[in-house]
Amino acid sequence: MSDDPARARPATSRAGYHHGDLRAQLIEAVRDLVETHGPDGFSVAEAARRAGVSSAAPYKHFRDRPEILRAVVSEGMDRLRAAMERGAAAHPAGSLEGVAAIGLAYVDFAKAEPGVFRLVFGLTEGHENAPDLREKGEDCYGVVLSAAAACLGLPPDDPDVERRAYMLWSFVHGHSFLTIDMKHAAPEGGIDDGAYLMAVSRAILGPKTF
Amino acid sequence: MSDDPARARPATSRAGYHHGDLRAQLIEAVRDLVETHGPDGFSVAEAARRAGVSSAAPYKHFRDRPEILRAVVSEGMDRLRAAMERGAAAHPAGSLEGVAAIGLAYVDFAKAEPGVFRLVFGLTEGHENAPDLREKGEDCYGVVLSAAAACLGLPPDDPDVERRAYMLWSFVHGHSFLTIDMKHAAPEGGIDDGAYLMAVSRAILGPKTF
DNA sequence: GCCCGAAGTGAGATGCTCTTACATATGTAA
């Protein structure tokens, strides 16, 4: 850290005294720590260490520890919504397959990033005043809602659509959590998520059994 | 802490130098802190302060911070299972009402103790080697499993019973989490948990729609 | 009555959060 200022860059894109991309790299470091050591297994200091900066640097980009977490969650919700939309777009509008694909994207996200997934839904305590996160949550729900509406041929604000969309969400959400928690004695040989979600979608959006 | 040894007892059952019931009181203090300030809003030091002992005292009863959390979770799971069993016992064996009552107990627990509830299902990271917790989880699932089996008139290890019990659990679990997270745009005017769970139980344990 | 183990104390090593004062880089304008 004396003669050659370009040498010390720790395998990152650090140009010199200024980092250039610290904010994004901190988020990525925290995301990785959360996946590796659980939702609380990260520290601002460790993230800074990984980015190759002093432990005070992160506070130039984030107010405090919770704000970094919120940024990680926000970025995670963006990816979750994008995945759900990709699932929906891969099938004809209004098809049961589209609804099931949204659910599958949800479950796959939970399995791929259990730490972030848990964080997304466990960050409520102390983060009530985060309107952007709440809005992103609504956006995710909106994907389900409009797919269900298209499937039933009803407007998204129809009470019956809302009821069934909530049931779908609730089902998929529970299955996702149980899958990553492994607290369930899963039916013999595990579960075929695709077939499972297709069956659930059919049952909930089909004839009025509820 | 000098002249009158009996004076300093901080509204607890402290007899003198020895506390008498520190372990239980620490668990209770942590439980309260978790409910008030979220799953991570507690510290061993604060719990010790509340119990009126030095910050080193807790380590005579628990190896480390995670072990206290595990004790809180363990105690919480005991109460959850007890509540589920009470729900089941309040209705005829094999009735749909019994199954719905188990689900209602589950949701009610989540609403009453969201912090502990979240902890119970979020403690997997780093606590894999806690066979007692896993076993208590199995016990809870067992309540659902045998109620479903009785309802269907089949043995609890029947694959169909397992599939439907898992569906029930998944549904109730998702609903519980969504309720305490309020991440859902709940159907107008909220949800009548009792009716909702009864409908779900009927749909899942009824004729083979899945 | 004595001794031993269980349960508590105070001090301290280490690490994390976040603040403050200061240093360095970058862009814009004179």
Place this chain on the structure above:
DNA sequence: TTACATATGTAAGAGCATCTCACTTCGGGC
């Protein structure tokens, strides 16, 4: 080019938490 404003970094440190260690105090069994 120089000069300044702003953004982004550093070093040092206050304050709190976890956990350890050596020591003290209590209660029960012999």
